[in-house]
Amino acid sequence: MKRKFWNWVKNEGGDEFGSPRTLFLNGEISDETWYGDEVTPAEFRSELDAGEGPITLWINSPGGDVFAAAEIYNMLMDYRWDVTVKIDALAASAASVIAMAGTKVLMSPVALMMIHNPATIAIGDAEEMQKAIDMLAEVKESIVNAYEIKTSLSRHKISQLMDGESWMNAKEAVKLGFADGILYREGEEADGDADPNEEMLFSRKAVTDSLLSRLIPKQTTKTLETEEKPAGIPVAQLEKRLSLLAH
Secondary structure, three states: OOOEEEEEEEOOOOOOOOEEEEEEEEEEEEEOOOOOOOHHHHHHHHOOOOOOEEEEEEEEOOOOOOOHHHHHHHHHHOOOOOOOEEEEEEOHHHHHHHHHOOOOEEEEEOOEEEEEOOOOOOOOHHHHHHHHHHHHHHHHHHHHHHHHHHHHHHHHHHHHHHHHEEEEEEEHHEEEEEOEEEEEOOEEEEEOOHHHHOOOEEHHHHHHHHHHHOOOOEEEEEEOOEOOOOOOOHHHHHHHHHHOOOO
């Protein structure tokens, strides 16, 4: 049985963006069927090219196979009409790469976008491990290419955001250039003078560093002559505390 992670809906008379067709991308991008006989890149392209005119793409996906996402990104970038991307809940990992193909990217006010470094599983000797490391480095550079084209951020800044596994709400995504506007608002573009306290970017590293700074006791002074050294905390104990705080 086919296990497609996308489906098409025709819009009689077109939607508010003039799109006669809507593409819904839900769930994990690809699995073993993408490169097998059940669901193929050729099938996706065939369905994409089956109609004409602009399309609206709704995304709600935790990501998936980066190479499958790259193929979909290329097909959408090559599509001759506009592609309006709407993120209704989540565009994470490889799904965020696909979102970058949008002529316009709009996010729900309750949606999130997440970008991070690519990961893989490798087995073998040191030489094989090095090949995997080199491959991941090249994959990251290719992903940075897509983010750079959309956001115009520096490659260094994008790399830092990926290193930190960054989660962006709609306002932060617009501020950084990953999105162009927020859905369900007066006008499509986000306000340029929005409250900075409402624009939030969550980084795993930043959160961890903040927690560690609270857990490690500060050095105190009893008298001018005698200093009380901070009590040492084993790494395992710190990790245990972090684990408890994370739940």
